[in-house]
Amino acid sequence: MDISTYTTDAPPPTPRPTETERKRAARGATRPGDRIFLGLSRGSGILLLVIMAAIAVFLSYRASLAIGKDHGNFLTTFEWNTGLQPPVFGIAILAFGTIVSSIIAMALAVPVAVAIALFITHYAPRRMAGPVAYVIDLLAAVPSIVYGLWGALVLVPHMNGLFGWLNDYLGWTGIFSWDEGAPRSMLTVGILLAIMILPIITNVSREVFRQVPQMHEEAALALGATRWEVIRMAVIPFGRSGVISASMLGLGRALGETIAVATVLSPAFDIQASLLNPGGGTFAQNIASKFSEATPFGRDALIASGLVLFVITLLVNGAARVIIARRAEYSGANA
C-alpha cells in the first residue's frame, strides 16, 4: 500500500455539496463538539504548512549566518574549508556531483523501471504479475543504509570488471578512463542510486499503465496491432506524463540520498572528468561525512548547503506534482 503515497488518482470523489448539505454543515459547525473537532483537524493541516515554512525560515537563517562570513563565492567556489580563517567554501563541486550521480541513476533506472512496469501490467503471466509487483513493493521498503552497506561491500568489488572493460574500450572518451583506483566513484554511486529508485519509479508507472482505458488497447488490437504497437500507440501516450512524474519522484529521492552515497563514494573536493575515478561529492553525502568533525560555524555552512538541496528537491517534487495534476484533468475528459 505504500504506493498510495504516490497515487495519481483524480481529486477526491466527494461530491460537490448541495444546498441542503451546505446548510447541514453550517448548522453542524455550531455545535461545540463539531467546532472543537474541526479546529483540531484544521489545526493539524495548518501545522503541516507551518512546519514547511519553518524549515525554509530556519535553514535560511542559519545559512545566512554562514554565507555572510564566506570569503569565497558560495555558488562557484571549489573548496570546503570552513575551518580556515577566513573560511572559504562553496557548493560548486557538490552541485556537480549531485547532478552527475542523479543523471546516471535516472538514465539507468527509468528505462528499466518502465520495462518492469510494462512487464507487470502487460507481459508477465497472470500468476507471476502479482508476486513480482509485491516483491517490488517490499524492495521499496529496504532501508537505504542496507543498500549502502551492500553497495560498499558487494557492489564495489564487482565493479572492477566493468570498470576495466569500460576503460579498455571507451577510455579514449575521457569520461570512462580509469586509474585502477578502488571503484568508489560517481558511476558506482549512480548505479547504486539507480537500484534504489527503481522500485519507486516502477510502482508509480505501474499504477499509471493500469489506468490506461481498456477500450484504447482493445481498439488497437482490433485493428491488428501487435502487442508492442498497442503499447507504443495506446499505453505510452496515455502514461507519458505519469512516467515523467514518476521519474521526477525518483529523481527527488536520488538527489537527497545520503547514507548510501556516503558509504560508497570516496569523496574528494575536486571535479573528475572521468566518472570512474573516485572524487567529487553530493550535498547530502557531504553533510553526513563532514558533520561529526564540523565546528559550530562548519555546521552552519553545512546547513547552507542543505538549504540548496531543500530548494532543489522542492522544485523537482513540485514540478512532478504539477504534471500529475494536469494529467488528472486531461484523463478525466478522455477516459
Place this chain on the structure above:
Amino acid sequence: MSHAATIHDKRPSTLRGASLPKWSPWAIAVGSIVVGIGISLAAGLDSKIQWGLIAAILFVLGTYGIAARVEGRRQAKDRVATSFVWVAFVIAVVPLVSLIWTTIARGVKVLDVYFLTHSMGVVADTEPGGGIYHAIIGSLEQVGLATLIGAPIGVMTAIYLVEYGRGRLAKAVTFFVDVMTGIPSIVAGLFILSLMLMFEMQPFGFAGSLALAILMMPVVVRSTEEMLKLVPNELREASLALGVPKWRTILKVVLPTSIGGITTGIMLSVARIAGETAPVLLLVFGNPFINSNPFEGAQASLPLYIYQQFSNSAGSGAAYDRAWAASLTLIAFVMILNLVARGIARWKAPKTGR
C-alpha cells in the same frame, strides 16, 4: 509469451502469415546462452556479468533476426520488445536478489541471543563481540515517540482534507503534503539541528524523533486520505440523517470503517522511518552504551549502528559481521511490519458498498 497465438485462434488460416512456434523464445534463449558462454570462454572474459550481458545481447539480436525472416518486420519488433522487457526484468532482479541473499548469508553469522541482548559498551569497534541491544532500545524509543507525534497529526490532517477540506487552505495543504513527501531526510534533520543550535542543546533521542515525525506525517496523510475516500458516502449520510453530529459521525462511523487501512498506512510509514539514518546521525549522534532515556544524552539506533560499524571498522571483519547482522535485524523488522500491515489491510478492507 507467444502473444500472436493469444490474439488469433488456433485453426490454420489463410489470412495469417507464418509464425514461429511457441517454444521458439526459449530455444533462442538457450541458444544465445550457449553461444554467449562460448564467446566469453574464447575471449577469456572472467566476469560472469559480462557473460550474461553478451548472452542477453545475442538473445535480442537473434530474436529479431529469426522473427524478421519468418514473421516479418512488425512481428519481429514486437518480439524484440518482449525480450527487452524480460531482459530488463531479469537485470533488475539480479541486484535485488543479491542484496537480500548477502544480508541473510552474512547476517546469520553473529546474529544470536547474545548479539541481541548486549551493547557495545566495553567492545572496541574493531574487535569481535558486543551486540545491538542499545541500538534496538534507541530505535524503538525514537520511532515510538515519532509515531506518537506524527500519526495523530497525519490522521487529523487527512480527516480535514477529506471531511472538511474545501477552498484554498485545503488545496495548499494537499500540495505541500505532496511536496513534503519528497523532503530528503537529511534536510529534516538539518531543520531540527538548526533549532537545537539556537537553544544550544546537545544531541538526544527525542530530537531524532521530531525529525522522524516530520518525515512520517506526509506519508500518513496520503495513505489515510486514500482510505477515508473509500468509505462510502451512504454511511456518512445515514449517520447524519439520524441527527448524529458530524464529529461523532467521523469518530464512530468513518474511522472504524477505515481503521484497517489507516493502521496499515501508519505501520508502513513506521517501517519507512525505522530505516532512516541521516537525521539520527545529525541529532542523536550514536552511543555505544545503553541509554534508555530519549530526552537526555546521545542514543544509538539500528541504522546508525550499521553506519558506524561500517565507517569505524577500519576494514575489520568483526565490525562488518556486526553491521550485516544488524542489517538483517532491521530488514526483518521492516519486512515483518510490512507483511503485518498488508495482512491487516486485506483482512479489514473496507466494503465499498458496491
